[in-house]
Every structure is written in C-alpha cells, then in structure tokens.
Amino acid sequence: KFEEIKTEITAIKNTQIKQGKTLTRIDTTLTIWANNNGVQLPDES
Numbered sequence: 001k002f003e004e005i006k007t008e009i010t011a012i013k014n015t016q017i018k019q020g021k022t023l024t025r026i027d028t029t030l031t032i033w034a035n036n037n038g039v040q041l042p043d044e045s
Contacts (some may be wrong), residue, residue, distance in 0.1 A: 005039060009015070009030055010032060012029065012033060013030070016029060
C-alpha cells in the first residue's frame with residue numbers, strides 16, 4: 001500500500017516538474033494531497 005502511495009506522489013512530482021512548477025509549489029501540492037487523503041508523508045529531510 002505504501003509503495004502505491006509513493007508511486008502516486010512521485011507521479012504528481014514528475015508531472016509538476018514537467019509543467020515547470022517550483023519545488024516549493026510541489027511540496028505544497030503534496031501536502032494538500034496528503035491531507036486530502038489522510039496520508040502522513042514521510043520526512044524526506
């Protein structure tokens with residue numbers, strides 16, 4: 001299940017990178033996605 005989530009998040013990131021969005025914007029979108037889906041994002045620091 002977690003791998004599916006990681007795959008989906010990666011797809012979102014890649015799509016937004018292709019669209020020229022900034023990393024900050026991507027992080028914001030991922031946070032919104034996670035909140036909407038009740039997902040706790042892993043800490044990527």
